[in-house]
Amino acid sequence: MSTAGPDPSDLDRIANAALARVESGMLLGLGTGRASEAFIRRLGERVRRGLQIKGVATSERSEALARRENIPTVSLEEVERLHVAVDGADEVTPDLGLIKGLGGALLRERVVAYEAAQFIILVTPEKLVEKLGSRVPIPIEVVPFAVTTATRHLTALGGKPAIRKNADGYPFQTDNHNWILDTAFGPMDAPAAVDARIRSIPGVVDTGLFLDMATLVLVADPGAVRELTRQR
Numbered sequence: 001m002s003t004a005g006p007d008p009s010d011l012d013r014i015a016n017a018a019l020a021r022v023e024s025g026m027l028l029g030l031g032t033g034r035a036s037e038a039f040i041r042r043l044g045e046r047v048r049r050g051l052q053i054k055g056v057a058t059s060e061r062s063e064a065l066a067r068r069e070n071i072p073t074v075s076l077e078e079v080e081r082l083h084v085a086v087d088g089a090d091e092v093t094p095d096l097g098l099i100k101g102l103g104g105a106l107l108r109e110r111v112v113a114y115e116a117a118q119f120i121i122l123v124t125p126e127k128l129v130e131k132l133g134s135r136v137p138i139p140i141e142v143v144p145f146a147v148t149t150a151t152r153h154l155t156a157l158g159g160k161p162a163i164r165k166n167a168d169g170y171p172f173q174t175d176n177h178n179w180i181l182d183t184a185f186g187p188m189d190a191p192a193a194v195d196a197r198i199r200s201i202p203g204v205v206d207t208g209l210f211l212d213m214a215t216l217v218l219v220a221d222p223g224a225v226r227e228l229t230r231q232r
Contacts, residue, residue: 010220011038031087033103035122044069085116101139101208131187139208146203
């Protein structure tokens with residue numbers, strides 16, 4: 001899914017705020033999407049000035065960008081634990097609940113975030129909502145074989161699923177060769193319950209609901225960076 005992009009200066013500001021929390025010797029999770037790409041570019045500048053880190057990318061696109069920026073990358077199998085994962089989000093609630101996945105990398109983003117001691121989210125103010133589902137649908141990664149049946153079951157749950165497509169009109173494929181059903185439920189009072197019901201559908205691989213995972217959200221307010229925190 002493509003939307004109008006945020007101001008690059010806003011992304012740079014929150015990327016720099018995240019970078020201030022990075023030290024030599026760290027293992028970093030590198031997210032996917034516009035905010036994450038801004039962070040990767042700023043990180044590359046620091047690496048070229050001598051910062052010693054290694055990154056684990058959440059998508060082939062982020063991996064390629066990291067390599068262009070001369071950031072050393074390793075696979076998740078090569079590390080036991082990440083110090084910090086930095087990523088963006090499509091919605092953030094006051095308790096740091098997230099919807100992620102409009103960039104198409106939700107499964108790998110979740111795996112990397114789970115392995116990180118700190119999970120930092122970079123957003124612009126319009127991403128802040130009172131209830132998840134207020135602005136965007138939930139991306140749901142599904143094996144292609146189950147798309148038709150999953151669509152039926154998601155509709156029965158009250159969702160409005162739509163197969164994500166590329167610009168050429170063909171179904172979008174994740175790096176894991178799955179499809180995505182962008183499913184609108186509207187503002188949710190109990191996102192954890194919705195998430196559990198979605199995950200009970202055979203063929204569903206993951207959802208874009210990231211609950212109780214983020215430890216810090218950096219918001220690009222006008223001329224400043226706001227911090228939202230929770231205990232993990």
